[in-house]
Amino acid sequence: MGIITTDNLVFEYIRRDENGDRIGEKRAVDGVSLNVEKGQFIAVLGHNGSGKSTMAKHLNALLTPTGGTVLVCGMDTRDEDHLWDIRKSAGMVFQNPDNQIIATVVEDDVAFGPENLGVPAEEIEKRVTESLRAVGMLDRKNDSPNHLSGGQKQRIAVAGIMAMKPECIIMDEPTAMLDPIGRKEVLETVHRLNKEEGITVIHITHYMSEVTDADAVIVMDHGKVAMQGTPREIFSRLPELQELGLDAPQATILASELRGRGIPLPEGILSISEFLDAYRALPAAYQAEDPYKSIPEHIEESVTALAEDEAPLLELEHVCFTYSPQTAYEKKAVQDVSLQIRQGEFVCLIGHTGSGKSTLIQMLNGLEKPTSGRVLFRGEDIHERKYDRRALRSKVGLVFQYPEHQLFESTVLRDVCFGPKNQGLSEEEQRARAEGALKLVGIAEENWNDSPLELSGGQKRRVAIAGVLAMHPEVLILDEPTAGLDPQGRDEILSEISRIHREAGITVVLVSHSMEDVAKYANWVHVMDSGKLLYAGKPAVVFSHIERLKKVGLGVPQVTEIMRGLYPQEKRPAMDFITVEDAVSALCPKR
Numbered sequence: 001m002g003i004i005t006t007d008n009l010v011f012e013y014i015r016r017d018e019n020g021d022r023i024g025e026k027r028a029v030d031g032v033s034l035n036v037e038k039g040q041f042i043a044v045l046g047h048n049g050s051g052k053s054t055m056a057k058h059l060n061a062l063l064t065p066t067g068g069t070v071l072v073c074g075m076d077t078r079d080e081d082h083l084w085d086i087r088k089s090a091g092m093v094f095q096n097p098d099n100q101i102i103a104t105v106v107e108d109d110v111a112f113g114p115e116n117l118g119v120p121a122e123e124i125e126k127r128v129t130e131s132l133r134a135v136g137m138l139d140r141k142n143d144s145p146n147h148l149s150g151g152q153k154q155r156i157a158v159a160g161i162m163a164m165k166p167e168c169i170i171m172d173e174p175t176a177m178l179d180p181i182g183r184k185e186v187l188e189t190v191h192r193l194n195k196e197e198g199i200t201v202i203h204i205t206h207y208m209s210e211v212t213d214a215d216a217v218i219v220m221d222h223g224k225v226a227m228q229g230t231p232r233e234i235f236s237r238l239p240e241l242q243e244l245g246l247d248a249p250q251a252t253i254l255a256s257e258l259r260g261r262g263i264p265l266p267e268g269i270l271s272i273s274e275f276l277d278a279y280r281a282l283p284a285a286y287q288a289e290d291p292y293k294s295i296p297e298h299i300e301e302s303v304t305a306l307a308e309d310e311a312p313l314l315e316l317e318h319v320c321f322t323y324s325p326q327t328a329y330e331k332k333a334v335q336d337v338s339l340q341i342r343q344g345e346f347v348c349l350i351g352h353t354g355s356g357k358s359t360l361i362q363m364l365n366g367l368e369k370p371t372s373g374r375v376l377f378r379g380e381d382i383h384e385r386k387y388d389r390r391a392l393r394s395k396v397g398l399v400f401q402y403p404e405h406q407l408f409e410s411t412v413l414r415d416v417c418f419g420p421k422n423q424g425l426s427e428e429e430q431r432a433r434a435e436g437a438l439k440l441v442g443i444a445e446e447n448w449n450d451s452p453l454e455l456s457g458g459q460k461r462r463v464a465i466a467g468v469l470a471m472h473p474e475v476l477i478l479d480e481p482t483a484g485l486d487p488q489g490r491d492e493i494l495s496e497i498s499r500i501h502r503e504a505g506i507t508v509v510l511v512s513h514s515m516e517d518v519a520k521y522a523n524w525v526h527v528m529d530s531g532k533l534l535y536a537g538k539p540a541v542v543f544s545h546i547e548r549l550k551k552v553g554l555g556v557p558q559v560t561e562i563m564r565g566l567y568p569q570e571k572r573p574a575m576d577f578i579t580v581e582d583a584v585s586a587l588c589p590k591r
Helices: 052-058 080-089 106-116 121-134 150-162 180-197 231-235 238-243 250-259 272-280 357-364 389-395 412-422 427-441 457-469 487-504 515-521 546-551 558-566 580-587
Strands: 004-016 022-036 041-046 067-072 090-093 168-172 200-204 216-221 224-229 314-323 331-341 346-351 372-377 396-399 475-479 507-511 524-529 532-537
Touching: 004 052, 022 052, 022 067, 022 224, 041 052, 052 168, 052 200, 080 090, 090 150, 106 121, 106 150, 121 150, 150 168, 150 180, 168 180, 180 200, 216 231, 224 231, 231 238, 238 250, 250 272, 250 558, 250 580, 272 558, 314 357, 331 357, 331 372, 331 532, 346 357, 346 515, 357 396, 357 475, 357 507, 389 396, 396 457, 412 427, 412 457, 427 457, 427 487, 457 475, 457 487, 475 487, 487 507, 487 515, 507 515, 546 558, 558 580
Parallel strands: 041 200, 041 216, 090 168, 168 200, 346 507, 346 524, 396 475, 475 507
Antiparallel strands: 004 022, 004 067, 216 224, 314 331, 314 372, 524 532
C-alpha cells in the first residue's frame, strides 16, 4: 500500500439557488483510484474545473468523500480521530496564499505549524531559517505579510509547509504568482526535499515545464483520470493533451513542429538540453545555417511601436510610491518611474516578484496616489482636486491579481452586471453587456447563476475579467490574468483580449510572469526591478538581454534559450527569436 491511496473516490458539491435551497449536485471527482508510493514526485495536470483541486483537498482530509475511500499513511480520512495525524503527515500549499497566512510577521507565520506540532524552540528557529532561505525570503522574515506582493506571499506559504517537514507535500498551483526564477527556486527546493529527505510530493500545476522531472504524471478531465504515465509518455501524446485543453513545454512543441516539416527529431523531447542534443545530432542536411547572421547589427531600442509624436493616453512623470512612510514598515515600492502608454498599444509590464508592478498599475487608475510625481490620463493630472476619478475607472479598467478581491455578488451574472449598473445603464443593457462578456471569456451559461465564490480559481479569474470588459473600457489593465488558468483557457483569454485590442482599439496593459505570453502578444515591454524602470523596448529586443533579465529574477522563452544554445556567439544582435513560429522558420533549412 502506498503513502496515499484512493479507491473509486467520488465527490459531489451541493448546488443551491439564490435562496439557499438545494437544486442539485455537481460531481467534481468521479471514480478516481490512485496509489502514490512513498518518496514519489507526482505531477497532476488538468483543465480548470477538471477536479484537480477538489481531489487534492481529499488527500489531507479537508474534504471527505461522497463515495469511495481515501487513505493517508493507512488512515481513513473519514475517521475524525485521525484528522490531526493526517494533516500532520500531508501538508497542503493552497492556490491562494492568503488562505493560509495568519500571522502579522513572516517568521511567526512560518513558525506557526512547527509550534503546533510541539517542535522544540531551537529546532523551530532552524527550520524557519532554512525554509525562508530555500524560497528566497529570509531577508523579509521581519516584515508583515500584508506588505508583500502576491508572489512573495506564495513563497511564505510554501515555506510554512516546508517548516513542518511532513511526509507528503500537496501543492495546488504554488508557483502561479511567482516570477520565472522564483518558480525555479521553489521547484528545486521541493525536488531536493523529495530526493534527499524522501518527502512525497503531489504537485498540481498548469506550467508544463514543471512536470518534466516528475516520476509520474496524472491528467484529469471532468473528474476522471484521463491519462497516466511518465512525463515522456504523456508529452509524446501531444494531440491528446491539446484536446484536453493542455499544452507542453516549448521545447516539446518546437520538436513536434519541426518533425511535422520532415526534420527527424525524436518524440517526447522534454527540455532545452534534450532538444539541443537531438538537433546537434541531426545530419547536416537537416540543420539550418546561423539565422542570427540575417539580423541587422544595430536595432533602435528607443523606437516605440507607435508614432513618437502621438500624445500618450496614460503617462507617469517621475512617480514614487512608499508604503507606510515614516514608520518601521516603510517600503519604497516605486522609485522615480516615468513612462508613456499610447492609444492602441499592447504593453506588458514584467519584473521579479515584489518589483513594484502591481503598485504601479494601481496608480494608473487612481486606486493608489503617488507619494510624489504625477499620473496623467489624456494629459490631465488624475489627482487634481476636481478630477472625476470614478469616471476614470470606467475608462481604465483593472483586473486584480486575485479575482476573489473583486467578486462579491450572489451570482456570476449579477457580479458582471455590477459595473454596467454603476455606469447608469438600463437592466436590459446591463444584462446584454454581462452576457456578452461572459461568453467572451468562456464562462458557460450553466454557471451564470452559480455563486462566483464557489468557482475554481481559473473560473473566478475569467469572471473578474468579464466584469471589467462589460464596462467597455478604453484601457484594460490585467494583473497576472492567466495565473490559475489552464493552457487552453490562458490562450483563449489572451487571444480574445488581443482580438479586442486589434478590432476595438482598446489599449491593454498586461502584467505577466509568462515570458512566452509576453513574446506572443506584446508590442512594447517595460521591465521593472526593485521599484525602478530598468529598460523598455520591443519584445524581441528586451529578450535579447538574457543574462541581464536572469539577474533580476526573470527569464526568456524556452525557444530563445534554444536558439542561443544552438548558435553561440560572443557578439549578439540586439534582437532575438522569441516564439515557436520564429524558431520553426529559423531552423528549417532553406532548400
